[in-house]
Amino acid sequence: MLYQKNLDLQTRRRGTVEITDEVGRIVRDSGVQSGLCNVFLRHTSASLIVCENADPSVREDLERFAARLAPDGDPLFGHTLEGPDDMPAHIRSILTQAALTIPIVQGALALGTWQGVYLWEHRVRPHRRSMIVTVMGEG
Amino acid sequence: MLYQKNLDLQTRRRGTVEITDEVGRIVRDSGVQSGLCNVFLRHTSASLIVCENADPSVREDLERFAARLAPDGDPLFGHTLEGPDDMPAHIRSILTQAALTIPIVQGALALGTWQGVYLWEHRVRPHRRSMIVTVMGEG
Amino acid sequence: MLYQKNLDLQTRRRGTVEITDEVGRIVRDSGVQSGLCNVFLRHTSASLIVCENADPSVREDLERFAARLAPDGDPLFGHTLEGPDDMPAHIRSILTQAALTIPIVQGALALGTWQGVYLWEHRVRPHRRSMIVTVMGEG
Numbered sequence: 001m002l003y004q005k006n007l008d009l010q011t012r013r014r015g016t017v018e019i020t021d022e023v024g025r026i027v028r029d030s031g032v033q034s035g036l037c038n039v040f041l042r043h044t045s046a047s048l049i050v051c052e053n054a055d056p057s058v059r060e061d062l063e064r065f066a067a068r069l070a071p072d073g074d075p076l077f078g079h080t081l082e083g084p085d086d087m088p089a090h091i092r093s094i095l096t097q098a099a100l101t102i103p104i105v106q107g108a109l110a111l112g113t114w115q116g117v118y119l120w121e122h123r124v125r126p127h128r129r130s131m132i133v134t135v136m137g138e139g
Numbered sequence: 140m141l142y143q144k145n146l147d148l149q150t151r152r153r154g155t156v157e158i159t160d161e162v163g164r165i166v167r168d169s170g171v172q173s174g175l176c177n178v179f180l181r182h183t184s185a186s187l188i189v190c191e192n193a194d195p196s197v198r199e200d201l202e203r204f205a206a207r208l209a210p211d212g213d214p215l216f217g218h219t220l221e222g223p224d225d226m227p228a229h230i231r232s233i234l235t236q237a238a239l240t241i242p243i244v245q246g247a248l249a250l251g252t253w254q255g256v257y258l259w260e261h262r263v264r265p266h267r268r269s270m271i272v273t274v275m276g277e278g
Numbered sequence: 279m280l281y282q283k284n285l286d287l288q289t290r291r292r293g294t295v296e297i298t299d300e301v302g303r304i305v306r307d308s309g310v311q312s313g314l315c316n317v318f319l320r321h322t323s324a325s326l327i328v329c330e331n332a333d334p335s336v337r338e339d340l341e342r343f344a345a346r347l348a349p350d351g352d353p354l355f356g357h358t359l360e361g362p363d364d365m366p367a368h369i370r371s372i373l374t375q376a377a378l379t380i381p382i383v384q385g386a387l388a389l390g391t392w393q394g395v396y397l398w399e400h401r402v403r404p405h406r407r408s409m410i411v412t413v414m415g416e417g
Contacts, residue, residue, distance in 0.1 A: 002416050004312055004383065034143055036177055036273055038314055040381050042390030044330040050237040052183040052229055057218040061226050062233065064215050069208075069347075076342050079335040087339050090330055094340065094374060098328040098393070101238050101379050103179050103271045105143065110271050112181030115237070132381045132388050134314055136275065136414065138141050173282055175316055175412055189376040191322040191368055196357040200365050201372065203354050208347075240377050242318050242410045244282065249410050251320030254376070275414065277280050 003030035003135040007039075010128055011121035014085070016051065016059045019131075020117045023102075024109050026133045033107045035137015039117065040099045042130045045089035046121045047096040053116030066092050072124075089122035096120060104137055142169035142274040146178075149267055150260035153224070155190065155198045158270075159256045162241075163248050165272045172246045174276015178256065179238045181269050184228035185260050186235040192255030205231050211263075228261035235259060243276055279417050281308035285317075285409040289399035292363070294329065294337045297409075298395045301380075302387050304411045311385045313415015317395065318377045320408050323367035324399045325374040331394030344370050350402075367400035374398060382415055 005026045011017060019039075027037050041048050052058040070091040073084035080086060100117065103110045111117070119129060144165045150156060158178075166176050180187050191197040209230040212223035219225060239256065242249045250256070258268060283304045289295060297317075305315050319326050330336040348369040351362035358364060378395065381388045389395070397407060 002312055004381065034141055034273075036175075036275065036314075038379050038381060040379075040388065042388070042393060044328065044390070044392055049233050050183065051233060055218055055220065058226065058229055061216045061218050062230065065209065065230055068215065070343065076346065077339045079333060079339045081333065087336065090336055091340065091343055094327050094329060095234055097236075097375075099379050101177050101179075101240050103143065103177060103273045105271065110179065110181070112183070112269070114183055115181060130390070132383065134312075134381045136314065173280055173412075175314075175414065188372050189322065190372060194357060194359065197365065197368055200355045200357050201369065204348065204369055207354065234373055236375075240316050240318075240379050242282065242316060242412045244410065249318065249320070251322070251408070253322055254320060 001032050001137060001139050005133050007131040007133050012126050014121055014124050016118040016120050018116050019119050023117055023133055027104055027109055027135055030135040031139050032104055032135045032137040033139055035104045036101055037104055037109060038099060038101045038134040040132045044093050045123050046119060046129050047093040048100045049096050049118050049120055050115050051118050052114050054114055085124045092122045140171050140276060140278050144272050146270040146272050151265050153260055153263050155257040155259050157255050158258050162256055162272055166243055166248055166274055169274040170278050171243055171274045171276040172278055174243045175240055176243050176248060177238060177240045177273040179271045183232050184262050185258060185268050186232040187239045188235050188257050188259050189254050190257050191253050193253055224263045231261045279310050279415060281413040283411050285411050288406050290404050292399055292402050294396040294398050296394050297397050301395055301411055305382055305387055305413055308413040309417050310382055310413045310415040311417055313382045314379055315382055315387060316377060316379045316412040318410045322371050323401050324397060324407050325371040326378045327374050327396050327398055328393050329396050330392050332392055363402045370400045
């Protein structure tokens with residue numbers, strides 16, 4: 001069985017947006033009971049992560065860490081066409097994921113108790129972000 | 140063909156544990172000759188990596204690098220509920236992988252000569268870690 | 279449907295080599311219309327990334343960023359057997375990807391407009407690099 005669906009969303013600013021429920025709904029709709037679910041983000045200045053889903057301070061610390069690692073306006077960067085957050089956004093994307101592949105067990109994403117799936121917007125301003133969710137397996 | 144199996148292990152401390160043989164055994168048991176093997180770790184303070192498997196000093200250097208990049212007790216972090224290694228563990232996980240998808244060729248993981256699959260425990264103390272291995276392909 | 283193909287290339291130096299067209303050709307040859315394409319690199323001192331494909335300065339900045347993050351000859355590293363770029367190459371690989379899984383829609387890789395697939399050579403000298411491309415899905 002194969003099931004494919006677009007998943008689009010509008011980000012509001014730099015930061016994480018949980019998409020666990022949206023992806024889980026597509027898995028349910030697919031009817032697949034055992035298999036794999038691939039989420040692919042079609043952009044290079046946002047990314048996907050699996051992150052702790054209980055305490056929001058984890059994602060605040062993560063944001064601060066990323067800002068220290070690849071600061072906006074870093075003089076190291078020559079690619080500043082779209083602003084000081086342009087190249088840091090590409091770096092953050094490359095150090096995280098464009099694609100996540102998660103197992104499906106008993107018709108649901110087999111995430112651990114504390115795992116959530118997040119879209120991480122790396123640009124300061126809002127963007128429309130488009131993903132493709134592909135579900136493969138047995139019904 | 141689809142084959143799914145849990146793989147659990149007890150870590151002893153921060154550091155890497157090779158799981159190449161354990162994953163390879165599941166691939167053999169599956170009977171799949173050509174396809175894909177997905178390993179998914181159900182935690183956010185440990186991760187999976189493909190790493191050089193010959194010289195242990197590679198993984199010692201990797202550990203030192205991670206400790207410099209995201210030091211335990213870094214004042215940058217507000218999320219310190221579970222101790223000074225809590226947030227660094229989340230950071231290390233996000234910068235590496237919760238999921239690895241490896242091709243199967245002639246009934247075995249098609250890793251390169253120097254590639255091993257490792258669970259990387261990021262917490263200082265031992266933890267029980269649970270993975271799901273999903274094998275899909277042709278028999 | 280399952281289709282598997284080797285993809286080999288010779289790198290010329292440290293830096294990125296676009297492989298989007300080569301992978302896309304294998305997808306076309308597979309006849310798969312909807313599904314997933316996994317690219318796996320069989321080495322631990324080079325890696326795969328999805329990166330902005332329009333402005334080469336992005337990949338120059340990325341190279342400079344990696345050189346700052348894990349500098350050649352860093353005294354932190356004990357594993358220097360193959361030279362000062364040996365351990366930095368392993369670090370860069372682990373922080374990026376050995377495997378990428380990309381959806382196939384209407385018989386083609388469903389990359390975003392600005393996404394390219396790149397092999398990133400992390401060693402200073404040229405190397406022969408070998409990949410396995412696995413295509414699964416419906417015809």
